[in-house]
Amino acid sequence: MSEQQAESLPGVDRAVELGLTKPEYARIVELIAREPNEVELAMFSLLWSEHCAYKHSKKVLRRLPTEGDRLLMGVGENAGAVEVAGLAVAFKVESHNHPSAVEPFQGAATGVGGILRDVIALGARPIAMLNSLRFGHPSSPRSRWLLDRAVAGIGHYGNSIGVATVGGEIHFDPSYESNCLINAMCVGIADPDRLMRCAATGVGNRVILFGALTGRDGIGGASVLASAELGDDDADKRPTVQIGDPFAEKKVLEASLELIDADLLVALQDLGAAGLTSSASEMAAQGGVGLDIDVANVPLREQGMEPFEIMVSESQERMLAIVEPSKVAAVLEVCERWELLASDIGEVTEGDRMRILVGDNVVGDIPVTTLVDDCPLYDLAPAPPEHGLYPAPPADLPEEADHRDTLIALLSGANIASRRPVFQQYDQIVQARTVRRPDEADAAVLALPVGENGIRPAIAVSIDGNARRVAANPEGGALEAVLECAANLACVGAEPLGLTNCLNFGNPEKPHVAWQLINSVEGIAVGCEALGIPVVGGNVSLYNEGPDGPILPTPVIGMVGEMPDATKTSSSGFLTDGQAVALVGPFSPNLVSSELAARRGQAPQGELPSLDISAVIAAHHAVRDGVRSGAIQTAHDISEGGLGVALAECTAVAGIGCDVTLPEFTDAALFGESPGQGFVIAGDAAAIAAIPGARVVGTTGGGNLVVSAEDGASFSVPVAEVQAARDGGLTAYLP
Amino acid sequence: MKVLVLIRPKQGILDPQGQTVERALPALGFEGVTDVRIGRLVELEVTDPSKLDELCEQLLANTLIEDFEIQIQED
């Protein structure tokens, strides 16, 4: 059917209102050989949306390596999983950007709830949360409000459900002023033999919905309802902001794990974006079966909900399970004990029809593959920008400032200052496995149960991204983000096993955004190949734009690494006086797109220096091995703010000064950045000198941070002043 | 004058507190209670009531998810 013919179909305007294009509608009509009815169209509009179909990113994502020795579950499942010490470690990062911009507390809270359910769906017990946040500069009252409320929302959900929030990152940049980013990552552990898949199988098996009631909640549903021609007196039928109920999710968590433990489930899937529509269709597609769903059996929170509303509702804290008929009663009993609603809402059928029923009435009937697999995938039309895409930020740090003042200004800046006022709002210790809390080390360290050798192994987790460097060079910046995450793991003695990512970009139909996206994915792929680790899953969030254009290209990387012995780890700060301080790594710092450049009012553009990946990875290994052997007691990677800031941070944590002499004393040497490529380490002098590639530059101790050049120039800052600068930077905005 | 502002979750918006309390009541020995909704109560003294609506909209209530009702108590 031509586009012209499609345009003359009666249903086309409605389809366009719901976000489909005319050719997409024509394709649907062709595939099902008729026009879809209201229920079917609502389902197509969601499943063929960018969010569910990945229509602008799927081809790009094929570049990512997805195989690995330790991989237990990969892309396509609710979350990925790798094997550590005989356990499955499941993890995934996901965005909740748009809802958070509307209502930051509930948006961030339900973002945490959503990613938790993805991990629970695997049958894993969530053990840790991390998050990556982006806001406009906190001098803007709106950004401060978003920060304050989003952090409170994240804490509210994670704290109440009893999962420790152990890490994260926050960055402020004007490009996020009207489009903040809230990415949440969850890590869980499971018995590898009990990992759940989401494929519906077994014709005749029952479909059980359990958890919260279904109401008219939902942002995704907004497009559907917005066009339902509601009169003024129908205000109560409008879609509503999703409210998180961590108490309900806690019960969903415990009940789900109990159901899996008792071997009562065939498959399990969370309800997230696009609600029942997406979870049911995906389960059917994965299993190559059909499903009948009777919406009359879905327990509702509100009266008079239409079938299509039930199918698109994004009410939180719900799960969908496939259960053998003989086990249904037992499933319902477990749910009842956890005070959860559970209903038998359908059946696995032969063939591939997704049928929606109201009692005996069929109100929707579409081939599953058409819904899930036949959405057109688009090729991007990338083009590098001819000039910088982003305006120069306002300068607030004069070029003439001396090294000392520059250091203090960087340390007390919102992007570098201590995150304590944020992370102390999170329970970091529940479940009694947090060996390294935020600010204690570069990655969070989580102990696992004692192994057969009597030793407690551990995992280390980290989340990172440096969008300004990505803006300057998408491939190089994304590669640096991967290396920085791996460097964080090396600092605590961990070896990377797998990576998850969240790709936050602007409108991919714009050539420059397409170029950013494709090249960022290339950088992530190159990093994974160099580290020898797979991408186990992730999420894509596109169309993040404000009136002034796209956000900075923001690939966020989450990584999990393994540690054979939880007790063999490091601290990010200096621990005692009189230890040797050394630098490790082939880092070649420059000021392009650095924090200092931003503070000086320079736009995020310029050439990033090329990097020698194998030398970088050799440095990671040297640090990791040194930490594991006990030679290195302090390890900190050199990232934002460069070497000067890294040394100050080592000093600030426990209030122990140092005296170092550097070969170069330029702004670039002191504050230039080359993420993931260099480390500050400290330990016993003889042991440190034996670390491959270590260049000893000084010793710890004293009440000052003293940095000198070989030619005699030097500056010195009292430890208390370093600490005050670092502690005050964010507190000023979160009183 | 003394003012009471009653802030309630909007119709259709999930009220996890109200739901949880309602579901717990029978077990606590309180039967026949339904439609429990839990909101907030703000009590204040104002000299000039003309700005009250604005105050509620901008600060006291989150109008995306809450409705408010102003009760002027006395002069």
Next chain:
Amino acid sequence: MKVLVLIRPKQGILDPQGQTVERALPALGFEGVTDVRIGRLVELEVTDPSKLDELCEQLLANTLIEDFEIQIQED
């Protein structure tokens, strides 16, 4: 019948939330607002109002720190 229960922090108990709101007001352009106290509002339907007092004393309010007031709205 529909019932409103107004629950307020007892006199003499520090209400940091009320204080914070009160302090923020002038900067937001609201002058002349004092004595801000923040409490809870519980709305419910009951068939038998005789147990309301007990419900409030035992569950809805903690009378060590809160006062409550029952408003019966309609039949």
Next chain:
Amino acid sequence: MRIGVVRFPGSCDEVDALDACAMVADAELLWHGRTDLDGVDAVVVPGGFSYGDYLRPGAIARFSPVMKAVADFAAEGGPVLGICNGFQVLCEAGLLPGALLTNSGLRFLCKQVDIIVERPGTPWTADCEAGERLSIPVKHMSGRWHADEATVAELEAEGRIVFRYAPGDNPNGSTSDVAGVCSAAGNVVGLMPHPEHAVDALTGSADGLKLFSSILNGGDRVGTAG
């Protein structure tokens, strides 16, 4: 010695409390719906967000069937320890004096603090010395302990303030820096800090282990009043 750890819907720290108890004795979880205590010798009411902390922390959980059994057990002198949400539940249930209000900073706060043992010799502080400092984390939204002046004076006089935050370490605005109190007979103790999260130096501190080991020395169903 067998210690029972209560589990409500929404409890989060019950397994950690169970593991801490298991370091010193036998330990088991007690589901909130049961009406007896399975014959345990001591009870821990753990932390978390029972019933989501909805309405008020502890307000709903204190009506759980198991709490009736806990009240009877406490009345007979059985040792009971309430931690964080468990402390809130015991106060709501009237087994401990005072109430816990929202932190004066209005935010959830998770940090390591120092507390000082004011009252050794309860079943849960038998292994502590008077004035001993313990490094134990707090993590709560509503930890500001409050009681009227007369009650505070009475508790001071009777030596029923069991723990105080060290000077400068009061995280929530508690009256008189109170971190934990006990019943008149001394057998019921509640505190906001989490001793079960301070039983292993690997995860931060082992100072809290003393509360659990105390039960072996002072706790065998003997009220240690006054």
